[in-house]
Structures are given as structure tokens and as C-alpha cells.
Amino acid sequence: MADDEKKGGFLSDLFAPVGGFGVTFATMFRKVATTEYPEVKRPTAQRFHGRHQLNRHPDGLEKCVGCELCAWACPADAILVEGANNDDSEGGAGRFSPGERYGRVYQINYLRCIFCGLCIEACPTRALTMTNEYEIADNNRADLIFTKEQLLAPLQGGMLSPPHPMVEGLEERDYYLGSVSEATPTQKSWVDEHHVRTTEEVSS
Numbered sequence: 662m663a664d665d666e667k668k669g670g671f672l673s674d675l676f677a678p679v680g681g682f683g684v685t686f687a688t689m690f691r692k693v694a695t696t697e698y699p700e701v702k703r704p705t706a707q708r709f710h711g712r713h714q715l716n717r718h719p720d721g722l723e724k725c726v727g728c729e730l731c732a733w734a735c736p737a738d739a740i741l742v743e744g745a746n747n748d749d750s751e752g753g754a755g756r757f758s759p760g761e762r763y764g765r766v767y768q769i770n771y772l773r774c775i776f777c778g779l780c781i782e783a784c785p786t787r788a789l790t791m792t793n794e795y796e797i798a799d800n801n802r803a804d805l806i807f808t809k810e811q812l813l814a815p816l817q818g819g820m821l822s823p824p825h826p827m828v829e830g831l832e833e834r835d836y837y838l839g840s841v842s843e844a845t846p847t848q849k850s851w852v853d854e855h856h857v858r859t860t861e862e863v864s865s
């Protein structure tokens with residue numbers, strides 16, 4: 662190294678030992694960026710991929726038709742679906758979704774899930790979507806396999822808990838065309854008659 666490069670001025674030599682702390686001192690006076698999680702939770706991005714949800718139609722019937730496309734699309738093999746036929750006959754299991762079939766068993770294994778969102782892209786009925794909820798850590802395997810009951814969206818006002826019939830006079834396609842806005846009196850009477858829990862019982 663040349664002699665010129667070695668030589669500094671008096672002030673330069675004086676502050677040389679603390680020169681490396683420049684960034685530290687400057688940072689000490691900046692606004693603190695730390696979030697005191699879990700007391701304070703930062704809102705996620707709108708399209709953040711969090712816990713899944715199985716959605717319902719406005720009368721409470723489930724949107725899932727048990728087609729298993731989400732399970733086939735999953736690269737981590739995290740989804741288990743077992744479909745079954747809706748059975749409106751007397752003594753049958755009843756109707757859980759419009760149309761032919763519904764998801765009798767539905768599980769997502771969050772030990773495997775990588776939150777890629779391919780399953781929700783594959784779902785033809787928009788039954789499966791992802792919420793912004795990210796607090797799903799746990800310390801045992803069983804609690805990280807979410808069941809259908811855990812994943813189903815809660816009943817909103819105007820919904821009835823399945824099984825119950827479709828809105829009278831409508832077909833499956835009408836549900837996807839937005840022709841259903843809430844459970845009808847006929848559906849309510851059917852539910853009352855068959856002693857199935859109603860929205861009122863759930864919310865009370």
C-alpha cells in the first residue's frame with residue numbers, strides 16, 4: 662500500500678477506532694420496527710395464504726362436492742377427501758350440498774401443507790379458499806390434522822346446518838348462478854321436522 666493511502670488527517674485518526682459504530686449509532690435514533698408479537702399482530706397482506714376454509718352457500722349447504730380435485734392438485738399430499746352421495750330419501754343420510762355428491766370426509770394435514778394455494782386454484786366450486794389466519798402451530802401431530810368440522814365456515818344469519826333439501830324449485834346450477842340468498846321457510850320447516858340444529862340453536 663502506498664504511503665499516501667496510509668496517512669490520514671488528525672481528526673480521521675482520532676475517530677478511526679469508533680468509525681465502525683457509525684451504523685449502530687445512526688440506527689439507535691431510528692423509529693423501532695419491532696412488533697411485540699403475540700400481543701400486537703400486524704395485519705397480513707390481503708391475499709396472504711393462511712388456514713383453509715370450506716365455504717357454504719347462502720342457505721347453509723356446503724359448496725364442496727367431494728370431487729377430490731384439491732387432493733390431486735396438492736404437491737404435498739396434504740389433503741384427504743372422501744366423497745359420498747347426497748341421499749334425500751327417507752332414512753337416508755340427507756343432503757349436504759346441492760347436486761349429486763358432497764365431501765363426507767375432509768382433512769388437511771398442516772404438518773405437510775406448504776401453503777402454495779394450488780388446491781384452491783383447482784377447486785371448481787370455490788368451496789375451498791384460504792383465510793389470513795396463520796396461528797396454527799402446535800406441538801403434536803393429531804392437532805395439526807384439521808377435520809371437516811374445523812375447516813367448515815361458521816353458519817351465518819339465514820343459513821341452516823345441513824343436512825337439508827335444496828331450495829324448492831331450484832337445481833344445482835342455480836346455486837352457482839347466485840339464485841339463493843338465504844334458507845327458505847320450507848327448508849326451515851324441514852329442518853325443524855327432522856330435529857336438525859338450526860342457526861338459532863348454534864348462535865344461542
Ligand code: SF4
Pocket residue numbers: 734735736737738739740769773774775776777778779780781
Ligand atoms: S396449500 Fe398447497 S400444500 Fe397446502 S393443501 Fe393446498 S395444495 Fe396442498
Ligand code: SF4
Pocket residue numbers: 724725726727728729730731732742764783784785786787788789
Ligand atoms: S374442496 Fe373443491 S376441489 Fe376439493 S373436493 Fe371439495 S369441491 Fe372438490
